[in-house]
Amino acid sequence: MELKVYVDRLSQPSRAIVIFCKVNKIDFEEVGIELLKGQHLTPEFKEINPMGKVPAIVVDGKFKLFESHAILIFLASACPGVADHWYPADPYRRAEIHSILDWHHSNLRRGSTEFIQNTLLAPFFGRPLNPQAAAEAEKVLSSSLSKIEALWLKESGQFLHGSSQPSIADLCLVCEIMQLEFLGETDRNRILGPFKKIQRWIEDTKNATNPYFDEVHQSIFAAKAKLQMPS
Numbered sequence: 001m002e003l004k005v006y007v008d009r010l011s012q013p014s015r016a017i018v019i020f021c022k023v024n025k026i027d028f029e030e031v032g033i034e035l036l037k038g039q040h041l042t043p044e045f046k047e048i049n050p051m052g053k054v055p056a057i058v059v060d061g062k063f064k065l066f067e068s069h070a071i072l073i074f075l076a077s078a079c080p081g082v083a084d085h086w087y088p089a090d091p092y093r094r095a096e097i098h099s100i101l102d103w104h105h106s107n108l109r110r111g112s113t114e115f116i117q118n119t120l121l122a123p124f125f126g127r128p129l130n131p132q133a134a135a136e137a138e139k140v141l142s143s144s145l146s147k148i149e150a151l152w153l154k155e156s157g158q159f160l161h162g163s164s165q166p167s168i169a170d171l172c173l174v175c176e177i178m179q180l181e182f183l184g185e186t187d188r189n190r191i192l193g194p195f196k197k198i199q200r201w202i203e204d205t206k207n208a209t210n211p212y213f214d215e216v217h218q219s220i221f222a223a224k225a226k227l228q229m230p231s
Helices: 012-023 068-078 091-125 131-152 168-182 185-192 196-209 212-226
Strands: 003-007 029-032 056-059 063-066
Touching: 003 012, 012 068, 012 168, 012 212, 056 068, 063 068, 068 168, 091 131, 091 168, 131 185, 131 196, 168 185, 168 196, 168 212, 196 212
Parallel strands: 003 029
Antiparallel strands: 003 056, 056 063
């Protein structure tokens, strides 16, 4: 299988795809699409993903797929050698993973993306900061973190639903939360500080996927320095 992966490592779902491929020794060509340069909006890229978003993949020059959750499910199903814990064959465990992934988009992702955009990144995309939208997004973000701790992080295991090994849902959600590394230390600690289970889970997911997790997330810290954001 010839696999091209179109990503920007500043994008949290893009990082999840790249880490997954590296951890599972999936052979792929990474094609950089720079969001800050508007490369996701070019006619050439919209031939691959008409939605104009990353990530996207092209398989064997013919099959095109976008949406990170769908990509991860496809790769886990189609690529040989992917460990079962990432996307278990058991239909009940798969259903639990799908439930978390469906919840992710309109809760954790909405909160984190809108908060980061409206406190930091909007001007780089030609939009003004919106403190009111940021405040509302922080409420969604904090509520989402509370739900993860209450519903899915159990004492019986290190990962979601008490599992002893990570699934694609763990990787997606942790990469989402890592977007908070763009923030200054005060804001990040205010948001994540109350959630000790979340902090342990992030470290467990890093450890389970390193050295690739740290390697891929260097993009955030490099961009933060380049954009002269507060440390």
